[in-house]
Amino acid sequence: MRLSSLFLPSHRALNLLALTSLSLTVHPPHLLAQTLPLPEQLIALNSPAGQNLLRESEAQADFVPLITQYVTQENQAFCGIASMVMVLNSLDLAAPLAPAWNRGYFTQDNLFNAATEAVIPREKIAQQGLTLEELAGILASYPLQVERHHGADVSLEQFRQLIVTNLAEANNFVVVNYLRRAIGQERGGHISPLAAYDADTDQVLILDVSRYKYPPVWVKVEALWNAVNTIDSVSGLTRGIVTVERTTAPHSFRDR
Amino acid sequence: MRLSSLFLPSHRALNLLALTSLSLTVHPPHLLAQTLPLPEQLIALNSPAGQNLLRESEAQADFVPLITQYVTQENQAFCGIASMVMVLNSLDLAAPLAPAWNRGYFTQDNLFNAATEAVIPREKIAQQGLTLEELAGILASYPLQVERHHGADVSLEQFRQLIVTNLAEANNFVVVNYLRRAIGQERGGHISPLAAYDADTDQVLILDVSRYKYPPVWVKVEALWNAVNTIDSVSGLTRGIVTVERTTAPHSFRDR
DSSP states (O other), rough: OOOGGGGGGHHHHHHHHHHHHHHHOOOSEEOOOSSSOOOOEEEETTTHHHHHHHHOOBBBHHHHHHHHHHHSSSSSSHHHHHHHHHHHHHTHHHHHTTTTTEOOOTTTTTOHHHHHHHHHHHHHHHHHOHHHHHHHHHHHSSSEEEEEEEEEGHHHHHHHHHHHHHSSSEEEEEEEEEEEEGSSOOOOOEEEEEEEEEETTTEEEEOOSSSSTTOOOEEEEHHHHHSSSSSTTTTEEEEEEEEEESSSOOOSSSSS | OOOOGTSSSSSSHHHHHHHHHHHHHHHOOOOEOOOOEEEOOEEEEHHHHHHHHHHHHBOOHHEEEEEHTTOOOOOTHHHHHHHHHHHHHHHHHEEEEEEETEEEEOTTTTTTOOOHHHHHHHHHHHHOOHHHHHHHHHHHTTSSEEEEGGGSSSSSHHHHHHHHHHHSSSSEEEEEEEGGGGGGGSSSEEEEEEEEETTTTEEEOOOSOOOOOOOEEEEHHHHHHHHHHSHHHHHEEEEEEEEEEOOOOOOTTHHH
C-alpha cells in the first residue's frame, strides 16, 4: 500500500462521507451505528448462517413464544427484568394492569410488587442488577415452578441436557446468567432468555435483551457453560441458568 | 338453555373463579387475562397451526429481521410509530442516540425530529394516529425509498404481488394500514408490519404492534385487501400499504 492511500480518502470513503453529510442535512441529530461487532465465534441470528441454524434447529419450541414477546432492557441494569417480562408474557400468565393500554400485560414497570420487593428492592436492582438467586426468587414469587442451576453445580453434559430438554418443550423457558467477555462480548455479567438449540453444531440461541448493543446470537454450548462458570462478585457464587414452568392454566385466548 | 344457567356459574366458570382467587391471594394487584379472543378466521402465530404456517412459508425473508426488532406501541395512537421503529431498526439505518443506553437505536421517542414534525407534529399523532400518507411521509424523511399504495389503487392480484415480492427479499419491508373490524378484530384503523407469506393458504402474517391486545396473526390476503379498502376518515382516502427500501449501506456490524 502506498503511504498516500493512508491519508487520501478512498472512493468508498468519499461515498460514505457524502452519505453522512446528506444524512446530517436531513437529520440534524448525531447518527450512530447500531450494535457492536461480533467476535468470530458468535453467529448473529440475523445473518444467513444464523437463520439457517434456526431452520435446522432440533429444539425450538420456545423460539416463537419468546421472540413474539421480545423486549429491550429499559436501562443498563434491567437485563434480568426484561428477561422475566419476556418469560412471563410468553407463559401467558394472568398479568397486572399496564396503565398505558388499560390491559393486563407484563412490563418492566408493573412486574414489581410487594413480593418482588421482599426478594430485592427495585432501587437496588437499578444499581446492581440481579444475581441468579434474586432472578429465581422474583420468578418464584409468581405462580411458577422455578429451578436454579449454578455453573459450578452442573457438568457440561448436565447443562446441555437441561437446556435441550427445556427448549424442546413449549410452556417452559430457560434464562441464562453469564459473563459476556467469556464469549467474546463486551463485557460484564448479563442475563437473557435462550430460545433454540442446534444439535449438529452444538449451539444455543441467546435472545440478548440489550438489542441496542448486540443481536441475538448462536453460541457453542461449551462456551456458554464456561461463561456461567464464572463468579458473580455480588453473590460470591457462580452464575448459571434458571428454568421456569407454568403451574396454572393459561389465562388468555392466545393459544385456543 | 334453562334460565337458571344464566345465573349459576358453570363448572368451568367456577374453575376460573378458583384460579382467579388463588392468583389474587398470591398477587394482591388485580390480575387480568392477556390478549383478546381471536375470530375463527385468524390464526395466532403462537398456535401450532400458526407455527406450521411459518415453517412452510414461501416468502419469509423479512420475518427474522423484523421480529428480532419487535416492539409494542407505547400508547393507543402509536401503532404507526412502533411499526416504523421496527422497520428502521431492521434496516439497520444509522440511528439517533437513545439516551437510556447511550447508543444509536431507534425508539418511539427519538424517531421524531424537525423533518418528521414537518410531516405531522408528534402531538397530533398522539391524538389521532397516522394516515397512510403521513406514515409514508415520515419514512421518506429518512434515507429510504418509500412507495405508497392505497387500497383503491391496487387490485387483489397487485396487492398480493407487492406483498409477496417484498416479503421474499431481505432489506426491504412492508407496513400495512388496515381496518381491524374488517378482519374480525376490535376495532378501528391500525398499522403494523407484515412478516411472511404462505402460498398454499394465501395468508400473510401481521406482526401486530399492540401486543397487549392481540398476538401476531395469519390472515387471508383477500381479507386484508378488503380491510385496506376502507376509508380513513382523517384523510378521506382508503388505507393501504407502504413499502420501504434502504438506499444506503447498513451502518452496523450486525450482518457481517
